[in-house]
Amino acid sequence: MRKGMFALAAAGLLATGSMAACGSDSGGDSGSSGGGSAAPGKVGIILPDTSSSQRWGTDDPKFLKAAFAAAGVEADIQNAQGDKSQFQTIADGMISSGVKVLVIVNLDSGTGKAVLDKAKAAGISTIDYDRLTLNGGADYYVSFDNVKVGELQGQGLVDCLTANKAVKPIVAELNGSPTDNNATLFKQGYDSVLKPKYDDQTFTKGPDQSVPDWDNAQAGTIFEQMLTQNKNIKGVLAANDGLGNAVIQVLKKNKLNGQVPVTGQDATVQGLQNILAGDQCMTVYKAIKQEADAAAALAIALAKGETPTTATGTIKDTESGKDVKSVLLTPKSITKETVKDVVADGFVTKEALCTGNFAKLCTDNGIS
Numbered sequence: 152m153r154k155g156m157f158a159l160a161a162a163g164l165l166a167t168g169s170m171a172a173c174g175s176d177s178g179g180d181s182g183s184s185g186g187g188s189a190a191p192g193k194v195g196i197i198l199p200d201t202s203s204s205q206r207w208g209t210d211d212p213k214f215l216k217a218a219f220a221a222a223g224v225e226a227d228i229q230n231a232q233g234d235k236s237q238f239q240t241i242a243d244g245m246i247s248s249g250v251k252v253l254v255i256v257n258l259d260s261g262t263g264k265a266v267l268d269k270a271k272a273a274g275i276s277t278i279d280y281d282r283l284t285l286n287g288g289a290d291y292y293v294s295f296d297n298v299k300v301g302e303l304q305g306q307g308l309v310d311c312l313t314a315n316k317a318v319k320p321i322v323a324e325l326n327g328s329p330t331d332n333n334a335t336l337f338k339q340g341y342d343s344v345l346k347p348k349y350d351d352q353t354f355t356k357g358p359d360q361s362v363p364d365w366d367n368a369q370a371g372t373i374f375e376q377m378l379t380q381n382k383n384i385k386g387v388l389a390a391n392d393g394l395g396n397a398v399i400q401v402l403k404k405n406k407l408n409g410q411v412p413v414t415g416q417d418a419t420v421q422g423l424q425n426i427l428a429g430d431q432c433m434t435v436y437k438a439i440k441q442e443a444d445a446a447a448a449l450a451i452a453l454a455k456g457e458t459p460t461t462a463t464g465t466i467k468d469t470e471s472g473k474d475v476k477s478v479l480l481t482p483k484s485i486t487k488e489t490v491k492d493v494v495a496d497g498f499v500t501k502e503a504l505c506t507g508n509f510a511k512l513c514t515d516n517g518i519s
């Protein structure tokens with residue numbers, strides 16, 4: 152994996168050289184105004200881990216690499232493997248190697264801010280990718296409408312419980328990492344849908360717990376305890392596919408899978424397979440290609456010394472009270488009927504999804 156990245160970075164460098172030689176400028180592609188004619192600087196990108204979601208090890212690096220390679224801008228993409236000190240070491244290395252732009256997905260706001268501060272002191276432009284670093288002061292933020300993600304999850308669970316004709320079902324909530332601002336936004340979204348249901352007693356509020364670092368193994372342990380204490384849990388709001396899968400494994404052990412709807416997020420292969428199998432109620436598809444392309448467009452403009460024009464929105468940093476210039480994309484709810492849309496969009500291949508027993512389920516659900 153890592154080897155591949157370096158190979159691509161090297162290819163990016165070559166492309167940079169040849170573009171500079173013929174004086175070409177792809178300013179139109181990068182969504183920017185103004186113009187620097189010097190060769191673009193290098194971009195450093197730090198991803199958080201490879202265990203909390205398929206995306207960080209697979210989807211994001213793939214789409215980011217492609218976007219920078221297409222523009223002939225060198226990108227050094229590294230992954231901190233869930234280790235905060237490693238995250239800082241990578242950042243130090245990128246800063247001293249002279250990157251012009253630093254793009255981070257923080258592991259928590261504290262270490263994120265420390266890195267952003269150092270970068271700014273070195274005159275480097277900064278972008279928060281997917282997760283906002285609270286009080287971090289990044290120049291730009293690229294993500295999805297994360298409150299909307301949560302609303303889709305809440306509504307998905309309501310729809311599945313309604314389809315099950317559940318009477319006053321006990322709903323458990325398994326939230327993402329308390330150190331991830333997105334987890335707060337997701338919860339804000341799904342609680343805005345679920346709370347009125349608890350209040351008018353259509354649903355019964357059950358256990359509600361956060362999963363440190365989105366750790367899937369801990370999620371399993373937490374849910375096992377929830378179920379032991381509360382055998383009648385009838386629906387689970389799990390904040391992403393990894394947490395959802397951990398819940399589904401516990402439900403399977405108790406022969407309850409398929410009877411207790413579970414939500415997710417990220418449209419991972421595993422999540423989509425769980426949906427096809429009838430064990431997962433829904434997931435949220437966030438087109439990572441769009442997110443990677445949006446971040447790359449900003450970073451490329453900045454690397455060329457131009458002023459980006461694509462960040463037309465803002466998000467409020469709840470800690471500093473400041474507005475951060477943002478690109479916020481729209482998430483989409485996926486159920487069994489629409490799994491095929493994720494394949495049609497090219498995010499997941501039929502080959503990866505429709506393996507073994509899933510081949511028939513794929514055919515049954517119009518995935519071709």
Ligand code: BGC
Pocket residue numbers: 203204206281282327331333334365391392416417
């Ligand atoms: C991302 C999700 C991801 C989660 C765990 C969140 O910040 O928005 O896509 O599932 O982190 O990595």
